[in-house]
Amino acid sequence: MTAFPPNRQSFSSHWLAFTSNRRFHQHPKMVSHAEGIFYHTPEGHKLYDSLSGLWCTPLGHGNQAIAEAINAQMQQLDYAPAFNVSHPLAFELADKLVEMAPGDLNHCLFCNSGSEAADTALKLARAYWRAKGKPEKSKFIGRSKGYHGVNFGGISVGGIGGNRKVYGQTLDAYHLPHTWLAENCFSKGVPEVGDHLADSLLAILEVQDPSNIAAVMVEPMAGSGGVIIPSAGYLKRLRALCDQHDILLIFDEVITGFGRMGTLFGADYFDVQPDILTCAKALTNGVMPMGAVLANTDIYHCLMEQPGDDYLIEFPHGYTYSAHPLACAAALASLNQLQQPGLLPKVADLAKVFEQAIHELKGLPLVEDIRNIGLAGAIQLTMESKQPLKHASEISALCWQKGVYVRFGGNNLSFAPPFICEPQDIREIFSRVAEAIQEYDRGV
Numbered sequence: 001m002t003a004f005p006p007n008r009q010s011f012s013s014h015w016l017a018f019t020s021n022r023r024f025h026q027h028p029k030m031v032s033h034a035e036g037i038f039y040h041t042p043e044g045h046k047l048y049d050s051l052s053g054l055w056c057t058p059l060g061h062g063n064q065a066i067a068e069a070i071n072a073q074m075q076q077l078d079y080a081p082a083f084n085v086s087h088p089l090a091f092e093l094a095d096k097l098v099e100m101a102p103g104d105l106n107h108c109l110f111c112n113s114g115s116e117a118a119d120t121a122l123k124l125a126r127a128y129w130r131a132k133g134k135p136e137k138s139k140f141i142g143r144s145k146g147y148h149g150v151n152f153g154g155i156s157v158g159g160i161g162g163n164r165k166v167y168g169q170t171l172d173a174y175h176l177p178h179t180w181l182a183e184n185c186f187s188k189g190v191p192e193v194g195d196h197l198a199d200s201l202l203a204i205l206e207v208q209d210p211s212n213i214a215a216v217m218v219e220p221m222a223g224s225g226g227v228i229i230p231s232a233g234y235l236k237r238l239r240a241l242c243d244q245h246d247i248l249l250i251f252d253e254v255i256t257g258f259g260r261m262g263t264l265f266g267a268d269y270f271d272v273q274p275d276i277l278t279c280a281k282a283l284t285n286g287v288m289p290m291g292a293v294l295a296n297t298d299i300y301h302c303l304m305e306q307p308g309d310d311y312l313i314e315f316p317h318g319y320t321y322s323a324h325p326l327a328c329a330a331a332l333a334s335l336n337q338l339q340q341p342g343l344l345p346k347v348a349d350l351a352k353v354f355e356q357a358i359h360e361l362k363g364l365p366l367v368e369d370i371r372n373i374g375l376a377g378a379i380q381l382t383m384e385s386k387q388p389l390k391h392a393s394e395i396s397a398l399c400w401q402k403g404v405y406v407r408f409g410g411n412n413l414s415f416a417p418p419f420i421c422e423p424q425d426i427r428e429i430f431s432r433v434a435e436a437i438q439e440y441d442r443g444v
């Protein structure tokens, strides 16, 4: 691996996000340009993008229609104040999103990331219960291994200890168990067992009481936690329990939104309707930062119909860059492509190739489980007790040398290739990953 590029003495001015910076300084992984399904390094090394960036570029890099839409919008209106003023594209995009979203998620709040979407959704849930005259309904329930970004709401409801370890007091939140079960190992697609795990909600409610709970927030499948897929009836059961106990159900679809599972949303895949849905990432094909929160009609009307003068703000929340015109332009251009009739069937076809290719790695050394759904999957590696993350981090580094960018999180290698891949690209990615695992094992 190349050390520092020759023109730099130090990289310390840029403090990298969610990165072991010290390791990066020793072995910097830099990309300088990208096209289609490939990244290129400054040294001329070409890499498959096996995670669509960070799950966000399903249409591949350098998408012309998106570039043209941003350019045109730049000439027309580069920025519009987000508060008390708006612009036509924001409404066009909101219309499109509510048309695409399942059920009566008819009202869209814009933000700039998945983390902001998560915190917006949590605030909305609390504001809703206040408006309904039930302010004590303020606590949240998330799920172990869940990821909802890095803001205070998201890390509280999220179920990854490492992400809150150094930050002290968080919000009042309780957690369902994750849905990984040893008996489901190496399941292809949705695993058989696990509906019963939703009933753990009852144990939490027994202690906390539903009268104190605002919302349950989960990802339809835990993406960053390692593509952990619930059994077919799990979310239905969770929905039924939330209904019984007057609790809102929020789906975080930042990863599962816009086709990753072969359906537009995870809610469609599992046929379960949330009250609030968050999305980001593929919304703009990763080209502009943008997130969105979709709320159902009941929530919207409840907040709009609060008593008071019309000049009062119904939901005091928003960002300088909410519904940014350039992000709206990028999103509309992306969604138009995602809505092309052939695209989701193509994802579903590729998903079959993906399933076969990833599961061929079963039996390789260190491979403890393999999971897949749609065009997402993970290879779970055994953990060394003293260095639990070592295998995944070292194998990912070897993959880089072999021309595949592979993301690792915990002891998982995660995959979410672009929808524009060809079947042979997917096979090639996993053949190189297999080589990396074997080579690493020989050297361990």
Ligand SMILES: Cc1ncc(COP(=O)(O)O)c(C=O)c1O
Pocket: 112, 113, 114, 115, 116, 118, 147, 148, 149, 150, 219, 223, 224, 252, 253, 254, 255, 280, 281
């Ligand atoms: C399910 C989910 N929610 C929220 C986020 C946070 O998104 P962002 O990094 O855009 O803040 C992510 C990011 O991976 C995610 O996977």
